[in-house]
Amino acid sequence: MKKIALIGLGSMGKNHYRVLKNISGIKIVALCDIEQKHKYAERFYTDIDEMLEKEILDAAVIVVPTFLHKEVALKCLDKGLDIFIEKPVASSIEDGYIIEKRAKELNKKVCVGYIERFNPVVEALKRELTDREIYSIGITRVGPFPPRIADVGILTDLSVHDIDLIRYITGREIEKKSIFKSQKIHNHHEDNAILSFQLDHEVVASITTNWLTPFRKRKIEVATKKGYFEADLMGQDLVEYSEYQKNNSYVIRNCFVQKEEPLLREHKAFLKFLKTGNRGGLSTIRDSIITLEIANYQG
Numbered sequence: 001m002k003k004i005a006l007i008g009l010g011s012m013g014k015n016h017y018r019v020l021k022n023i024s025g026i027k028i029v030a031l032c033d034i035e036q037k038h039k040y041a042e043r044f045y046t047d048i049d050e051m052l053e054k055e056i057l058d059a060a061v062i063v064v065p066t067f068l069h070k071e072v073a074l075k076c077l078d079k080g081l082d083i084f085i086e087k088p089v090a091s092s093i094e095d096g097y098i099i100e101k102r103a104k105e106l107n108k109k110v111c112v113g114y115i116e117r118f119n120p121v122v123e124a125l126k127r128e129l130t131d132r133e134i135y136s137i138g139i140t141r142v143g144p145f146p147p148r149i150a151d152v153g154i155l156t157d158l159s160v161h162d163i164d165l166i167r168y169i170t171g172r173e174i175e176k177k178s179i180f181k182s183q184k185i186h187n188h189h190e191d192n193a194i195l196s197f198q199l200d201h202e203v204v205a206s207i208t209t210n211w212l213t214p215f216r217k218r219k220i221e222v223a224t225k226k227g228y229f230e231a232d233l234m235g236q237d238l239v240e241y242s243e244y245q246k247n248n249s250y251v252i253r254n255c256f257v258q259k260e261e262p263l264l265r266e267h268k269a270f271l272k273f274l275k276t277g278n279r280g281g282l283s284t285i286r287d288s289i290i291t292l293e294i295a296n297y298q299g
C-alpha cells in the first residue's frame with residue numbers, strides 16, 4: 001500500500017482526490033491546501049512543512065497553481081518522496097531543470113500529469129498508426145475562458161497538452177515552429193493561439209487553441225498514406241476514412257476504443273511506476289521541459 005499526500009484541493013485537486021480514493025493499492029493519508037473548505041476523512045494541513053514533518057509518506061501528488069510547482073516539488077523531493085506533478089512541470093523552463101536536477105540527485109521517481117496521454121482514444125489512435133506513414137497531425141482544443149486560470153496563459157495551460165500529444169503520438173521531434181498568439185479577453189495572458197510545426201521526416205503539425213469559443217472542442221486529425229483519422233478526445237470516438245473512389249465515395253470505419261476515465265488510467269500507471277519503476281506512458285520532466293520550450297518560443 002503506497003501512502004500518498006495530495007497537495008492542492010482546487011477543482012482539479014478534487015478530481016485527483018476522487019480518483020485516488022478508488023484505486024486499490026493507494027492510501028491518501030494527508031491533504032494539504034492553504035485553506036480547508038470542506039471536511040475530509042484524511043488529516044488536513046494548511047502548512048506543507050508541518051505535513052511533511054509529521055507524516056510518513058511514499059509519494060505526493062502536486063496539484064497546486066503552476067507558479068508553486070518548483071517550491072512544493074523540491075520540498076517533497078528533499079523529504080524523500082516520489083512525486084506526481086500536474087502539467088506543466090513548472091512555470092518556467094529554468095525551474096523545470098532545477099526540479100529535474102534535484103530528482104536525479106536524490107534518485108526519486110517523478111512524472112508529470114499530461115492526462116491526454118491516458119485518454120483511451122489516444123491509445124487507440126497510437127495503435128492504429130503503428131507502421132503507418134504519417135503526413136500531418138492537427139489538434140483543436142478550444143472552449144470558453146475558465147475563471148480558475150489566473151497565473152498562466154493558454155500556451156502554458158492548454159497548448160502544452162497538444163505539443164506533448166504531437167510528440168507522443170508521432171514519436172517524432174519538432175524541428176521547426178511558428179506561434180501566433182493574441183490577447184482578447186484575459187487580463188494578463190494570451191488567450192488565442194495557432195501553432196505550426198514541422199517534425200522530422202517532413203511531418204507537419206498544427207494546434208488551434210483558444211478561450212474564446214462558447215463550446216468545448218477537443219479533436220485530433222491525422223492524415224496518413226492509407227487513411228485519415230479523426231479522434232474526439234471528449235467523446236472518446238475514433239473514425240478512419242479511407243479508400244477514396246472516383247465517384248467521391250470513401251470507406252468509413254469506426255475504430256474500437258475501450259472507454260475509461262483518463263485520470264483513473266493515469267493514476268493506475270503512477271501506482272505501477274511507484275511499485276516497479278515502469279513508467280509506461282507517463283511523461284518525464286524532460287518531456288514537460290520540451291513542451292515549455294516550444295510553448296515559450298518567441299521566434
